Amino acid sequence: MDIGRLVARSARRYAGRRALDGPQGRQTFAEFGERVARLARGLRSLGLQPGDRVLDLQPNQNTYVETDLGIPGAGLVRVALNYRLHPSDWARIADDCGAVALVYDARFAEQTEELRSGLDPDRVVVIGDAPGRPYEKLLAEQSALPLLLSCDPDSLCGLHYSSGTTGHPKGAQRSHRNRMASLVNMVTDVVGSLPGPDDVYVHAGPITHTSGLFVLPFLAHGATQLILPTWDPEALVDAVENRGATHTALVPTMIARLLAVPEVDRDRMRGLKMLGYAGAPMPSEQIRAAHERLTPNLVQYYGLVEAIPPVTILDAADHARGLTDAPALLTSAGRPAFGVEVSIVDESGREVPVGEVGEVVTRGDHVMPGYWNAEGRADLSKSVRDGWLHTGDLGRLDDAERLWLVDRKGDMIISGGYNIYPREVEDIVAEVPGVHEVAVVGVDDRDWGQRVVALVTVEPETSVTPEAIIEHCRARMASYKKPKDVRLVDSFPLNSTGKIAKKQLREQLNAEATATWNG
Structure with missing residues (x-):
């Protein structure tokens, strides 16, 4: 259909x-x-x-x-x-x-x-x-x-753009077949049961983002969609308490804001049959707080622009086990959705043994046909080969088919559920007169998942300030992409090939962040 x-x-x-x-x-x-x-x-x-x-x-x-x-x-x-x-x-x-x-x-x-x-x-x-x-x-x-x-079910219905690693846009093609596959898996694996006439999905966040995945499932089964004009945690609580909202999905940053609402508790949120979350990792303590104060009906799902979610699901039962006798489950991305294949491969594309780390690949009707205008593009790291999407994510599978995401092959930052490519930010920062060299990395952040940090060396006898760099970025790019923190440094650590050792920078800054949290 x-x-x-x-x-x-x-x-x-x-x-x-x-x-x-x-x-x-x-x-x-x-x-x-x-x-x-x-x-x-x-x-x-x-x-x-x-x-x-x-x-x-x-x-x-x-x-x-x-x-x-x-x-x-x-x-x-x-x-x-x-x-x-x-x-x-x-x-x-x-x-x-x-x-x-x-x-x-x-x-x-x-x-x-x-x-x-x-x-x-x-x-x-x-x-x-x-x-x-x-x-x-x-x-x-x-x-x-x-x-x-x-x-034709394989004809295109949409293009979904995110920035490439060079800052150029890349459009993942999405077919009618892709959206119908997502519809089925959202109902069977994420929502968990057929929505009915008394169910109300509340679009609390941008429909352009994760919330849009629920448009078709609730339309197809005769349920209501309640649309909030802007993200407002108080309005979401009111929607559940007074307007009959039963389902919603948020990014972890939004859940943190929801937990900050005074006197929010399970009694006020008792009508919530599902609280989905996706887009970024969520700390275990935040999952526990959401489970205790919001709803036990937590569901995490993983996917990509190139592989319309859900690819894997960590369901409510796994959340309950993770909060009792199996805490490691809370760091898992869950198991593949119905009809979705997930595998872990090495650099040669060969499947690795259970428990070993490699690149996450996935196959099924959820996978894009390819990128728009892909020919000659060296920055398109995610590619479809023999029906398998190579995601660029590193992970491992256990013997129960649960997926653990370990790292990213690239340096992509996920802040507030949005993908940010460091190269794009670096190119804008480099425009500031007096900037000599710049490295942008994602640093762990309790509220945003990660925050964008720019480290900058400057030319001699210049008066570049962090404030001027942030202002320049604000004028040239979307606000969520601009650095939250700019640090002027004397030099960068280099790897064996003479490139900036971003992994080392991330480790140093994350250690500082952890020390601050625990201090």
Whole structure:
């Protein structure tokens, strides 16, 4: 089944049930299905053809879910733009994918001026009052009959971008088959049971991120999706306590903020049937606090942009065991989802014995077809060979097929659930006059998982300051990527080949962080 048919099926089957409850009001499944159909027809009325790439820039709101499903329902390829990125990132993504249309929220009118200038103005659709074709008018002009296309399940429905190790965007291709595989495994392995009419998934964090994985599972089974406009831990507690929320997923940083809410306890959160977390490691003491104060129904899942989650799952039973007689389980990423294969291989691609460390590889319907514009790209470290995705992560499997992630082959930083590539930050820091050399590393952080630290040597007789470097980064890149800490150093440790020994730097800084926590 493709996305367009799934929406039409739910609109028929659950017509009178509440589908969405968000900043733009409430919608039944019938109303939601009609709007998605009108959007799909509206986009095709602009002359767009199957396979055309459509940029989508919105915060959390009802129309985000409409475009998430309506764009691929029209046979088009949706390219979601993270609103936290810098406009220069959006421009690079648009150029790389050859975008021919844009749907955007009016709140981003000023930031998208340059982006819009490169597109046919007739193919710029705006939600709200700003330059472009009005979204609501486009929908009103169309039929509400579903646009049911003959869709190959392996045709693309989306491109999901993250920065390459050189700072250039890399777009993981996502097919209808990929999303349907994720739907099945989210229900069977993460949610653990079929959502029903009394279940409410609350999008507490950005739908562009981990929360978006739950759009299809809850739509497919007639449950409600409650959309919070911004991340607010107090609002999430209210959603569970007073608005019937039963399921949600967060990154560990959000769970830390939730635990900081005064008087939050299991009584207030008793309606929560599932609290999923992903995107970064979570310290054992934070898992214990979440289990004791929030809910015993904790589920961790691991995945990648290139292998739509879940790849592996650490379920509620494993969490309970980990908090009693098997503490090592809390450091595991869990076992493969249904239909997902995971293996550990050496540098030659040969499977290693159980318990030995090697590269994590995975195979199944969740794995991307490949990267967009991959030819000639040396920075695309994750590749698909003979159906197996080589993830770039190092790990080991035990004899029960549980996966332990050990390290990353690269130097990627995960802060607050977001991937940050040091090279991209280093290139921006190096632009500051007087900077001689720079090394960016991720340092363990209790709140964020990791924080970005830049170590810098400066040219003689210059007056570079850490504050000036941070300000320069703030103006040139997304705020979450900029260094949280800049340190001026006299020199760097070097490895045997004369390169900066980043591993040694990380170890030194992590030892300092641990000493501070324990001090």
